[in-house]
Amino acid sequence: MKAWEDLVGTALLGTRRRTLDPATQPAAVQNLIEDRPDPAEQLLTAAAVLTTYRRAGRQPLHDVRPLPVASHDDRPFVPPLARERLARLLAASHPDLLLEWLGIVAGTDYRVPPETLPLLAEAARSKAALRGPLVAVAGPVGAWLGQRNPDWSYLCAPAEEQADVWQYGSLTQRRRWLAAKLTQDPAAAREALHTSWKTEPADVRSDFLGVLAGHLEAQDEDFLEAALTDRAAAVRERAAELLGRLPGTRYGESMAERLRPLVRRRGRILEVTVPQGERGDGTVRLRTLVAAAPLAFWTEFGPPAEVVRMTVEGCPAGVLRDSWATAALRQRDETWAQALIGADPGGRTTPPLLGVLGPASQAATVGHLIGRLPVESFARLVHELPRPWTKELGTALLDWIARQDDHRLVSHAAVVIARAVPPRCLRHPLATTRLTMDAGPWRRALTETLNFRREMYEELA
Incomplete structure (x- = not known):
């Protein structure tokens, strides 16, 4: 709108440097300002008229139809x-x-x-x-x-059962469709996944492998082996992880065969030869072999609790332990998880390895770590514990924090514990015992959050 642009330009520069050109204004505005000799008065008059017009000067609407009414929902409202x-x-x-x-x-x-x-x-x-x-x-x-x-x-969003969701739905819809289909009609779900696989973006391919992870079957081995050659590193890593969960795969056995000539036991020493890579990435190759080989490969060198404590020569011990941890996570091997946690209770692999353990073992191991680790180290560990927590683990953590004194890291852990313990822990004595006047702010916040959550469940029961 030339009239408005000229008006704004004149206002910005000021009427001493530039006057409003009446010829740029609509005829009705020209009639209002032509008899006004003061340039500033002309500008303000034109501005008042044009501003009002821009706000309200619109043609009336025609053929207006009322909006459709939402479908009826006979469910009751929350209390x-x-x-x-x-x-x-x-x-x-x-x-x-x-x-x-x-x-x-x-x-x-x-x-x-x-x-x-x-x-x-x-x-x-x-x-x-x-x-x-x-x-x-x-x-x-x-x-x-x-x-x-x-x-x-x-x-x-359209219902996931509609036929065109897989082709035209959002990523969230397609994920839900795939997860539901893998349960209801696994053959159809796998056919849809295999058919569209090459046309999916890399992040979507990786995401769909994550959905498949909850429905793995032996028949997925060929598909996952093909994904090992994917051009995207994230897809290759996810495929290797899923293959590790399948017992007796060709991939796992071939990794074990390649690893066998590289490992030798000499007394209490585990001698490891780093494989020669094409670009000097031998350590990376070793990690891949150890993480992918079945953990049963190591039984010829001793039981897990003994093997993980051996002196390692030929490669950094941390490389071997991290790769064992990756293998234990993929294969969901509780024995190896327990052995690795026991060998390095404060290590960075301890939190994910705890997720491998069953409810009773997990709670018992956490109770053992409480006694072995300094308060500060255990408080940091709380933030990384895999969720959802079991009742046994939640109770162990509430018992631990109930015994703690005021400490910055403990207060941070209290926030996590208050939000993450399962509903069955919300009647713990921490939530039902009256606090003393000298209770710290973090302890009061912990109790308030536990009570708040318990009341949520009671109100909606």
Whole structure:
């Protein structure tokens, strides 16, 4: 609009340096300013008229049709106390607690009040983890909102059972479709995955392998072997990880055969020869071989608890231990996980290895680590423990923190413990015992969070 541009340019420069050219203005504005001799008065008059026109000078709308009404949802709303708690969660911006709250509601027959949906949709727009449970609790009203606002389009996602979701759905929809199909019709799911595999971007290929990880079968060996030659490193690594979970694969046996001439035991010493790589990457090659070979390969050198404590010559001991840890994680081998944790309880591989253990062993091992590690080291370990936690592990951690004095790292660990312990731990004495007046702020926050979470579950029971 030339009139507006000339007006703004004159205002920026000032009427002493530039006067408004009436010829650039609409005829109605020219009639208003032509009898005004002061350039500043001309400018202000034109600005007032043009600004009003830009704000309100629009043609009336024709053929206006009312918006369609959202489909009926006969589910009851969450109880009044739960509504109040939702308002507090949204006002306080606690996405982790909000995610838990939505997950609880999604497991019931309740829905959220429609007036809360815009705020929930905005929260889920920036935190994708909230979207799945929000779609479930929002129902058709959420889908209606998603159709009106492109930023909330995830709320109106088509049902995963539709035939064209695999071709045209979002990544989240396709992941859900693949996971459901692998359970309901594994053959059809694998056919769809194999057919579209070469046309998928690298990050999507890696993501789909992650979905396949929960449904691995022996028939996936050929497909995963082919993925080992993928041009994307992330895909190759994920394929090797999944092959490690399958027992007796050709890949694992070939890695063991290549590793066999490189390892020899001499008394309490494990002699390892680093393989010669084409580009001097022998250590990288050794890591690959050890991580991919079945852990049963090492039984000829002794039991796991003995092997991991041997003196290593020929390569850094850390390379071997890290690769053993990778193999134990892939093969879900509890014996090796226990042995590696015992040999280096404060090591960086200890947290993921704890995830390999069964509930009772995990809690017992954590109790053992509490006695072996300094308080500061164990407090750091808490942040890295794999989730979800079992009741046994949650109870062990609550018992530990109940005995601790004020410490910066302990207070940080308390935040993690309060949010991560499972619902069955929310009646621990820490949450039900009245605090003394001299209790530290972190201890009060811990108790408040445990009680807050317990009340969430009780209100929605």
